[in-house]
Amino acid sequence: NAVVREKNGNRIMVFVRVRPLAKKEKEAGSRCCVKIVDSSHIYMTEFTTPNDYLRLKRIRGGHFTFDACFSDSASQQEVYSTSTSELVEAVMQGKNGTVFCYDATGAGKTYTMLGTVENPGVMVLAIKDLFSKIRIRSYDGNHVVHLSYLEVYNETVRDLISPGRPLVLREDKQGIVAAGLTQYRAYSTDEVMALLQQGNRNRTTEPTRANETSSRSHAVLQVVVEYRVRDAAMNIIHGVGKLSLIDLAGSERALATDQRTLRSLEGANINRSLLALSSCINALVEGKKHIPYRNSKLTQLLKDSLGGTCNTVMIANISPSILSFGETQNTLHWADRAKEI
């Protein structure tokens, strides 16, 4: 694996996080079907359901190994430190990176990326860490942090900081940019938290049958760090790094959760971005020269942050409940494949 990583010049780290059993799942008397064996090893029990024939890919339970596996008692800080802190360090040295969570609705993506006010998630912890690192190093240079926060909903890009008309993606010499997107100069963590909270209120959320409060949009927080530091010979070095932190919409098939036309259309578009993301990951796994970034808004936005020399972190969120056996199976299988990049 290490050899492959070196050859392609890119790196994807894959993590699994199991959330606690939800109240509803407990009330349904639902058993757990996964077990964290050790810090990098997860076991899924064998299970067959009567409607198993509906599934295209049948994979048995079994053992999976990842860069790390987080149990339901892992803290937000632990998840952040193990998965993402390395990327924050790299961004300060001009390297781009992407962090996203993947799974069906209700598995814990938003909890992991955004978290709650009491237990902030990866987005907030990354910014906090970034500012504290900048404070420590301010004696040898100058770091400027700009943030943007947008959502991709129905293949439409919207600014979450100052909502308005849909934004057009344009390619310029810096790469793909969303024309008119607010680039907010940030100075402190508190300010960023307020900004994220305000942004989340602007997010398009619609109830679905799978999860009433689930979001059907992808939210993308991009943190651009520009620095000017002096090296040992007192030469000025200038660089820019970008970290993309993404709260994806659920990966479940929209048609299976709701039959109404609008929802189906939304589902198709949500799936367009998710499918495109999977295709890009697959192409990277296979070491292809052509990566199909152009297939969706989400992947266009990530063109300079996925693959190449970028760092990528994927956190597969799963429910421990046997009620989610099928989704968990798919997620672990997909995550296992992504590991091969």
Ligand code: ADP
């Ligand atoms: P998703 O974004 O994948 O649809 P959510 O993040 O909204 O899922 O999680 C569904 C529910 O489970 C939420 O109420 C959330 O607070 C809770 N939850 C998810 N992960 C955890 C966790 N690790 N610890 C405690 N509660 C969690």
Ligand code: MG
């Ligand atoms: Mg969510």
